[in-house]
Amino acid sequence: MRKLLTAAAITLALASPAATDPNFWKHEWPDTDFSQTSVENWVEILSGGPPKDGIPALSDPAFIKVAEETRIGAREPVITVEIEGATPRAYPVRYLTWHEIVNDTVGGVPVAVTFCPLCNSGITFDRRVAGQVLTFGVSGKLRNSDMVMYDRETQSWWQQALGTGIVGEMTGQELTALPTWMESFAEFSARNPQGLIMDAPNYNRDYGRNPYRGYDSSHRPFLYSGELPPHDIPALERVVRVGDRAWPLTRFGDVTEITEAGITLSWAPGQASALDTGRINEGRDVGTIRVRDGAGRDLPHDVMFAFAFHAFWPNGTWMLD
Structure with a gap:
């Protein structure tokens, strides 16, 4: 918690009146349309410390069979994605803690598996919105302690807990949440002995x-x-x-x-x-x-x-x- 408190002090220092004005963010986000937003009080938006992509989201990760996994403890949490017609997949929280978003495609469905440690919020979204397939990254911003995601296609900001666009072209758009859940690796592998588990990222x-x-x-x-x-x-x-x-x-x-x-x-x-x-x-x-x-x-x-x-x-x- 000491590192958390140090980061908090830095972040609160960044939350100056200038930092709460959307004009402050434009140098980092030149392609984001700040004229379109549902945020009424910009003081709610804080820098979490890391810059844009400082927490690197993942895309198209590698998977191995659950029988081959030897590093993950039986009680460790995974986010389970079971989509009809596809082999069930487990996304270990040990990786999501450091990356927060995984862009993947399961059974032809483009998904974003997300986890915000500060809210314990783990939600999987369909990445198709308004006729586009979006790819999500971590903005480095927080609102009510929850991760603000962004999409690389329009540079719009999204509230992870809500799955809703809050700044930019996609303001007001809603992501479809999928019926996924968090369980232990032992539970997943017992139910899905032929299932797949995400391999360790190369970081x-x-x-x-x-x-x-x-x-x-x-x-x-x-x-x-x-x-x-x-x-x-x-x-x-x-x-x-x-x-x-x-x-x-x-x-x-x-x-x-x-x-x-x-x-x-x-x-x-x-x-x-x-x-x-x-x-x-x-x-x-x-x-x-x-x-x-x-x-x-x-x-x-x-x-x-x-x-x-x-x-x-x-x-x-x-x-x-």
């Missing part, structure tokens, strides 16, 4: 290390000055977001399945937190969530921190006991 990173050690036990979010969640819900408590509803994970203390609002949420132990101990595989057990409709079909959802849900869905519904 000099300490994959498997958690650079945000102890973050999900903190009392306050990193680089967030917004309102805290209601109902005395801790800011960094995990919640299951489905649409504009949020179910706190604490509801699964005595039950493993909840059926409400026409959907069923299930919880199973065995997945390590990616934001707890120094090595991801040693993190405490936060379990795996699946969300299905009445016909048993998986639904798009996100397991994010409570403060982020409240920031982006201030009028959302809290599904409490």
